[in-house]
Amino acid sequence: MGPIIEQLTFQSVWDIMGAEVILVLTGFALLVLDLFLDKEQKKLVPWLGILSLIIAGGLVVRNMINIQSATEIGQLSGYLYVMDDYGSIFKLIFIVGSILTLLISIDYLNHVKLPKSEYTYLLLFATVGAMVMASSLDLITIFIGLELLSIASYILVGMRRDSAKSAEAAMKYLVVGAVGTALTLYGMSFIYGLTGTTNIAMAMDGIAGVWADFEFLVMLSLVMMLAGIGIKISMVPFQMWTPDTYEGAPTPITAFLSAVSKAAAFAMLFRVVLFLFSSHINEWYLILVVLAALTMLVGNVAAVTQKNIKRLMAYSSIAQAGYLLVPIAVLGKAQSGLNVFQSLSEIVFYLAAYVLVTMGAFAIISLVTRDADSEHIESFRGLYQRSPFLAISMSIFLLSMAGMPITAGFFGKFLIILGAIHNQSFWLAGIMFGTSVISFYYYFGIMRLMFKKETDGIEPKLQTSGTLSLVVGIALIVTIGLGVMPDALMDVLGKLAWFGKA
Amino acid sequence: MAFPQLTGQMIAFMLISLVVIGSAVAMLFTRRVIYMALMIGGVFIGVAGIYVLLNADFIGMAQVLIYAGAITILMLFAIMLTHHGHQEQTPVNGHTIFSVVAAGGLLGLLYWGFNTVDWAKWQSMSPKTDAPEWGTSSVKAVANSIYTQYTIPFELVSVILIVALVGAVILARKEEN
Known part of the structure; x- marks a missing residue:
């Protein structure tokens, strides 16, 4: 009957997936609580969601501390669900992203009529899905996480x-x-048909063995999975839905999709695709190289002509996905296993910077578009006179997305380009640099509008709510902090036991 | 490509495949939603047949009960209780032609690819035994997996179901004023 699976106990589940348990329980509690709350009390529900996310974040940090002294990684059901720093660091990114999303939502829900409780617990469940995608070492479980998030x-x-x-x-x-x-x-x-197992670590060895005989099937499986995950990260040519969906979704949800959902798909991409097919990566990495280059090009070029701010951010997020594919694509020429950890650090650093910047930018977009009642980029005209704080913060976020020095985005890009050059992928580094230059054009377009004088008289000052200011403030501190002292995060990343101690 | 041996199982498989593919294609070409729902019922029943052929009796029965039975009927009710106009034939345009070419290309590629695979080797890798390790009862095998190894995904599926239920209610309920 295969390997003996040790029984799940409450203790082992709590030790390894405590954060997920907290979020699921809070979700169900809010579902029931919703029945007993009146309209005013429901305003508290998103705060409860944030509280549970903070507790979950604490549990993830606890896991990360525990694993430093542990001899091997924690696991459940025969390595179906694992506790390693790879999963934990991604979980932290998701949790921070979700907390900021909820903070933006608190302001948003005060102005747009949406069911507050349902909104909150669906967001919590989506976060659980993302976390499962990052921590699971089993195809079925990963798939269920993906479905939960989707x-x-x-x-x-x-x-x-x-x-x-x-x-x-x-x-x-x-x-x-x-x-x-x-x-x-x-x-x-x-994969299951070829190896007879759904466990990624076991299937990885199996795939290496059958590669020569069943190359077509393995490649087909790789391409299908890449396409499926490519849709989630809006990789070209699967990016068509992105602008429409980002435009129509409630603004905080747009931020969630472009930050947390994308980060989760990258966690899955790295764990599933790269691991399963790592044995023959030099045969297929060119697919990723081409896709990364196309994604960077299409995203940046299409963004130039956009006049709707949410569509512009959608194309910008496509371009960002392209940058994030680069560290994975260059692994095809990697000389040693150490390069994997280097690429991982690059991705995590960039994602951390990207999630924070996205949240900050969308907090401002949410406020400005609501105030102007239009999503046209013209609504940013003269923002500096109406609120210097917002205009300057937005400029810093945009500069970070473009990759201007002393912002976190600059170091993220710098590390990725450095990694690409280190792996002899000069073309990819060149394309990334070139497309970044294009991106300056449209980011500067928005900035120019913000600092332009209002043409028709004095506009009233723009009032920011407390929660939005908090989001902008946090994003600002991290963006500049990581820009000035990138080592603070890089040191932590260097100490991580990514997939357990080597 | 070696011509497949005509055993009883092979004939059954071909007939079932015909039903599945025929229903699926017919579903795409009918213009009335109610026929589409009936056709998808055909697909579900056919797929159940394939499961039974593969010795997965339990999954086959579950497929009939849940998909062919419950879901098809549910769809029929949903269609009958809502109002539907007659759908117009969509004109053939560049997009249609492109989709046909792309889908045809994929079909050709898959056909060519599956023919290059050495299926005899596949058979030898996982030979069919009369006494599989999980015994003859597929119900027991499924139960064993779900409640031992796959407990975590099994529990997570219940969260998905709640999300889907809540979502259906949110999206379907009347605007409150």
């Missing part, structure tokens, strides 16, 4: 019943996402 996000996107665009966004996301799910599952089925 289904929850389809609903969150389509929640605005009064907006036709929201319905269109949700429908498009659902249809494209369902295709992605089907492709991923089809790809996974070949």
Whole structure:
């Protein structure tokens, strides 16, 4: 009957997936609590969500501290679910992203009529899905995490019943996402068929053995999974849904999709695709190289002509996905296993910077577009006169996305380009540099508008709510902090036991 | 490509495949939603047949009960209780042609690819035994996996179900004013 699976005990589950347990329990508690709360009390629900996320974050940090002294990584059900620093660091990114999303949402929900409790616990469940994707070492479990995240996000996107665009966004996301799910599952089925196991670590050895005889099947599986995950990270040519969905979704959810959902798909991409097919990476890495280059090019070039701020951010997020693919693509020429950890550090650093910057930028976008009642980039005109703090913060976020020095985004890009050159991928480094230059054009476009004088008289000052200021403040501190002292995070990343102690 | 041996199982497989593919194609070409729902019922039943052929009796029965039975009927009810106009034939345009070419290309590629695979080797890698290690009852095998190794995903599926249920209610309920 295969390997003996040790029984799950409450203690072992709590030790390894405590953060997920807390979030799921809070989700169910909020579901029930919703029945007993009146309208005013429901305003507290998102705060409860934030509280549970903070506790979950604490548990993840506890796991990371524990693993430093442990001799081997924690695992459940025969390495079906593992506790390693790879999963933990991604979980921290998701949790921070979700907390900031909820903070933006608190302001957003005060102005747009949405069911507050449902919104909160769906977001919590989506976060659990993302966390499962990062920590699971089993294809079935990863797939279920992916579905949990996807289904929850389809609903969150389509929640605005009064907006036709929201319905269109949700429908498009659902249809494209369902295709992605089907492709991923089809790809996974070949792995199971070839190796007889759903465990990634075991399948990895099996795949290396059958590669020569069944190359077509293995490659088919790889391409299917890449396409499926590619839809989630909006990789070209699977990016079509991104602008429409980002435009129609409630603004905090757009931020969530472009930060947390994307980060989760990258966690899955690295763990599943790279691991399963690592033995013959030099045969297929060119697929990734081409896709990364295309994604950077298409995202940046298409963004130049956008006039709607949310669509512009959508194309910008496509471009960012392209940058994030670079560290994975260059592994095809990697000389040693150490390069994997280097690429991982690059991805995590960039993702951390990207998530924070995205949240800060969307907090400001949420406020400005609501105030102007228009998502046209013209609504940013003269922002400096109306609120110097917001205009300067937004400029810093945009500069960080573009990769200007003394912001976190600069070091993220710098590390990725350095890694690419280190692995002799000069072309990819060149394309990344070139497309970044294009990106300066459209980011500067918004900045120019913000610092332009208002043409028709004095506009009233823009009032920021407390929670939005908090999000902007946190994002600002981290963006500049990591820009000035990138070593603070890099040191931590260097000490991590990514997949357990070597 | 070696011509497959015509055993009883092979004939059954071919007939079932015909039903599945035929229903699926017919579903795409019918213009009325109600026929589409009936056709997808055909696909579900056919797939159940394939499961039974693969000795996965339990999954086959579950497929009939849940998909062919419950889900198809649910869809039929949903269609009957809501109003539907007659759908217009979509005109053939560049997009249609592109999709046909792309799908045809994929089909050709897969056909070519599957023919290059040495299936005899595949058979020898995982030979079919009369006494599989999980015994003859597939119900027991499924139960064993779900409640031992796959407990965590099994529990997570319940969260997915809650999310889907809540989502259905949120998206379907009337606007409150």
